[in-house]
Amino acid sequence: MDQVPVGINPRIPNVARMYDYYLGGKDNFASDREAAEQVLAIVPATRDAARENRAFMQRAVRYLAERGIRQFLDIGTGLPTQGNVHEVAGEDARVVYVDNDPIVLTHARALLAGSRDVDVVQGDLRDPAAIMDEAKLIDFSEPVAVLVVAVLHFVQDSDDPARLIGLLKERMAPGSHLVLSHACPNRPVESDDISHVYDAATSGIRLRTRAEILPLFDGLELVEPGLANVAEWRPEVAELAPLQGVGDYLLGGVALRP
Ligand SMILES: C[S@@+](CC[C@H](N)C(=O)[O-])C[C@H]1O[C@@H](n2cnc3c(N)ncnc32)[C@H](O)[C@@H]1O
Numbered sequence: 005m006d007q008v009p010v011g012i013n014p015r016i017p018n019v020a021r022m023y024d025y026y027l028g029g030k031d032n033f034a035s036d037r038e039a040a041e042q043v044l045a046i047v048p049a050t051r052d053a054a055r056e057n058r059a060f061m062q063r064a065v066r067y068l069a070e071r072g073i074r075q076f077l078d079i080g081t082g083l084p085t086q087g088n089v090h091e092v093a094g095e096d097a098r099v100v101y102v103d104n105d106p107i108v109l110t111h112a113r114a115l116l117a118g119s120r121d122v123d124v125v126q127g128d129l130r131d132p133a134a135i136m137d138e139a140k141l142i143d144f145s146e147p148v149a150v151l152v153v154a155v156l157h158f159v160q161d162s163d164d165p166a167r168l169i170g171l172l173k174e175r176m177a178p179g180s181h182l183v184l185s186h187a188c189p190n191r192p193v194e195s196d197d198i199s200h201v202y203d204a205a206t207s208g209i210r211l212r213t214r215a216e217i218l219p220l221f222d223g224l225e226l227v228e229p230g231l232a233n234v235a236e237w238r239p240e241v242a243e244l245a246p247l248q249g250v251g252d253y254l255l256g257g258v259a260l261r262p
Contacts, residue, residue, distance in 0.1 A: 012107055017205040020105050024083045026054035031083050039201055046197045053253040057185055060234035060256045061153045064183045065092040068149045075148040077139055079129050080155025083108055084115045090122045100139040102127040130163045132171040147179035157187040158207040169220050176261045182224055185234050185256030186217045217255055224259035231257040
């Protein structure tokens with residue numbers, strides 16, 4: 005990215021732009037690339053894990069669209085890249101993209117200008133009630149897919165992630181689904197080292213273990229294969245085989261609200 009939009013500080017690594025860099029995108033600055041390279045030095049599999057996470061999100065949306073879900077609320081949507089939710093969900097789906105980062109919102113609005121049944125709203129996962137009020141395209145009395153994909157690790161324990169997910173679950177009508185993925189350490193030292201890099205970025209990070217992530221689905225019914233390495237969540241035959249040697253760096257699951 006050459007030109008710096010007004011109000012954007014290119015010297016502070018930005019978590020959305022770091023993810024864009026992992027995915028091979030061009031919407032990032034030197035500070036983002038430097039921080040991302042520090043993470044890659046600690047966990048070389050980060051780039052593969054990010055790509056697998058994106059593929060998981062797309063498979064989950066396709067799975068739900070095939071089962072009749074026509075509304076998608078994508079919280080922490082990230083910079084638009086290929087295979088965004090509305091492109092996978094189909095033309096008759098209503099999609100609301102939510103992020104707390106102004107640069108993400110600017111890009112998403114530019115991409116979606118004129119799209120019917122797609123909206124972009126500013127919102128913070130730490131205030132789910134405000135997000136659901138702003139998401140006017142979503143009818144919460146009907147089944148909805150709520151996506152919390154690779155974003156909850158940017159919420160600290162002091163903000164009580166389980167309570168926040170609980171507030172979303174409360175408003176989801178029966179037949180709704182939660183799609184959630186979350187970063188996970190493979191070795192204890194990784195949590196501290198990676199946290200150190202993200203401490204200098206626009207958001208700190210809190211990697212969580214499988215035992216910490218699983219209870220977030222309480223009250224819901226996880227569909228097969230349950231909470232899994234994102235690369236192993238219903239891989240499709242036509243897809244390339246999941247990358248070998250990618251550890252359980254991102255765990256994901258899809259669960260039904262009965
Ligand atoms: C790693 S990206 C994930 C993008 C997309 N969900 C995916 O998985 O491909 C995380 C996104 O979450 C956003 N984010 C971080 N903290 C957030 C918060 N508290 N509320 C809303 N969005 C947040 C960041 O701005 C970034 O765009």
